[in-house]
Amino acid sequence: MVSRSFTTKKLPLLFHTPKALFSTHIVGDKPILVRDFIHSALYDPKHGYFSQRSGSVGVLEKSIRFNQLEGRKAYMKYLDDIYKRSDIAWFTPVELFKPWYAHGIAEAIMRTANLSVPLKIYEIGGGSGTCAKGIMDYMMLNAPARVYNSMTYTSVEISPSLAEIQRETVGGVRSHLSKFRVECRDAADRTGWGAVEQQPCWVIMLEVLDNLPHDLIYSENQVSPWMEVWVEKQHDRETLSELYKPLQDSLIKHCVDIIDLDKNHSSQSSIISKTRSIWSMVFPTPRRCWLPTGCLKLLEVLHGVLPKMSLIASDFSYLPDVRIPGERAPLVSTKNGGSSLDYGSYLDAKGDADIFFPTDFWLLECIDHYCSGWLKSLKDKSSNQGKKRRTLMLDTSSFMEEFGLPSKTRTKDGYNPLLDDFKNTKFYISVPTHNIK
Ligand SMILES: C[S@@+](CC[C@H](N)C(=O)[O-])C[C@H]1O[C@@H](n2cnc3c(N)ncnc32)[C@H](O)[C@@H]1O
Numbered sequence: 368m369v370s371r372s373f374t375t376k377k378l379p380l381l382f383h384t385p386k387a388l389f390s391t392h393i394v395g396d397k398p399i400l401v402r403d404f405i406h407s408a409l410y411d412p413k414h415g416y417f418s419q420r421s422g423s424v425g426v427l428e429k430s431i432r433f434n435q436l437e438g439r440k441a442y443m444k445y446l447d448d449i450y451k452r453s454d455i456a457w458f459t460p461v462e463l464f465k466p467w468y469a470h471g472i473a474e475a476i477m478r479t480a481n482l483s484v485p486l487k488i489y490e491i492g493g494g495s496g497t498c499a500k501g502i503m504d505y506m507m508l509n510a511p512a513r514v515y516n517s518m519t520y521t522s523v524e525i526s527p528s529l530a531e532i533q534r535e536t537v538g539g540v541r542s543h544l545s546k547f548r549v550e551c552r553d554a555a556d557r558t559g560w561g562a563v564e565q566q567p568c569w570v571i572m573l574e575v576l577d578n579l580p581h582d583l584i585y586s587e588n589q590v591s592p593w594m595e596v597w598v599e600k601q602h603d604r605e606t607l608s609e610l611y612k613p614l615q616d617s618l619i620k621h622c623v624d625i626i627d628l629d630k631n632h633s634s635q636s637s638i639i640s641k642t643r644s645i646w647s648m649v650f651p652t653p654r655r656c657w658l659p660t661g662c663l664k665l666l667e668v669l670h671g672v673l674p675k676m677s678l679i680a681s682d683f684s685y686l687p688d689v690r691i692p693g694e695r696a697p698l699v700s701t702k703n704g705g706s707s708l709d710y711g712s713y714l715d716a717k718g719d720a721d722i723f724f725p726t727d728f729w730l731l732e733c734i735d736h737y738c739s740g741w742l743k744s745l746k747d748k749s750s751n752q753g754k755k756r757r758t759l760m761l762d763t764s765s766f767m768e769e770f771g772l773p774s775k776t777r778t779k780d781g782y783n784p785l786l787d788d789f790k791n792t793k794f795y796i797s798v799p800t801h802n803i804k
Contacts, residue, residue, distance in 0.1 A: 519547075520537075521547075581660060659730065753802045
């Protein structure tokens with residue numbers, strides 16, 4: 368099943384008053400880039416979707432006992448009841464499958480890390496702190512005592528209300544507190560990180576890439592040059608519209624460069640380009656392409672400040688029923704009268720809607736190699752050094768079969784929602800090779 372309905376996070380927000388016309392407030396007198404619009408809609412300290420304590424990230428009161436449920440029908444009913452009781456519309460996998468999901472990640476770290484040096488873990492966008500607590504619990508119970516005693520876990524969380532919830536969640540186990548720290552800041556802002564950390568460390572990001580700001584580029588037809596999209600207020604001051612400018616933003620240009628690297632335009636014969644050009648005049652088709660510029664910015668910062676990091680990220684590889692046009696387009700989802708409603712335009716997001724994108728894992732890998740310096744040097748022909756990262760993409764089921772305890776999320780009749788339902792999510796693992804300086 369490729370499902371968004373019971374397999375992903377999403378919003379509750381029944382207690383929060385929708386900020387009418389907030390989306391027009393996001394844009395001042397001057398136009399802004401699409402990524403800045405999305406950033407405000409999600410993270411504005413007052414109105415942003417993730418700033419509402421009432422629950423952009425749901426927390427289950429207790430773990431689900433899968434082995435007491437008969438099968439899929441019973442599981443769905445159980446979830447339905449929780450949703451009705453809690454007013455939370457969506458839970459992320461780390462929450463639904465707690466503590467097993469986090470334990471799988473902890474086991475992957477334990478098997479791969481050099482445990483002779485103190486274990487340093489960073490988590491970006493830790494939500495309610497369930498992953499942090501699960502990993503620390505696992506280390507406490509399964510790692511040699513010196514590993515747990517000397518470990519540090521730093522959470523970098525942009526939302527003040529979620530940062531607070533994380534402190535409460537992890538604080539449930541007193542011995543974790545001296546090892547755990549929450550830094551409430553934007554992880555993509557280099558100034559928050561301080562000096563470069565030369566020690567090996569781990570960075571975890573679960574369902575964070577999908578909520579990072581993206582840019583949008585537009586082209587009138589199949590052969591016209593790409594233009595970057597800006598958002599501006601119309602004369603009535605209440606409606607937003609798009610404005611197209613030639614590519615000038617450096618993040619957008621970098622992203623376009625990275626995507627182009629593999630396309631090898633030079634190999635296209637002049638006959639093919641002429642045919643495309645004629646075709647585009649006869650049947651012009653506008654193109655729209657969403658670019659993960661927020662991911663590019665974050666990985667640039669992380670590679671710069673944590674050059675020996677190992678990265679574990681999980682996210683959606685595909686989203687069903689997307690109505691917004693364009694390659695890698697997002698879902699913009701709000702809740703109306705108890706059920707979820709998807710907007711047809713990202714410009715409708717008013718702080719009451721989640722905006723989330725599918726992750727193009729192939730592109731993520733390219734961005735990772737680019738930010739590590741390897742792809743960049745290949746392109747400039749400045750070096751013929753080997754890859755600086757070894758990377759692996761795994762379906763969630765493969766990851767959990769390898770590192771987790773699948774028997775813990777299996778129902779009586781053998782149905783296992785973690786393995787069977789999360790077909791549209793993947794894990795990305797990236798570790799440094801000996802080619803790093
Ligand atoms: C969809 S939630 C996922 C939460 C949690 N990882 C989970 O799986 O339950 C996305 C999280 O990323 C945080 N976040 C998004 N962008 C961030 C940034 N630039 N720096 C730090 N945290 C960020 C959000 O506030 C939120 O906690």
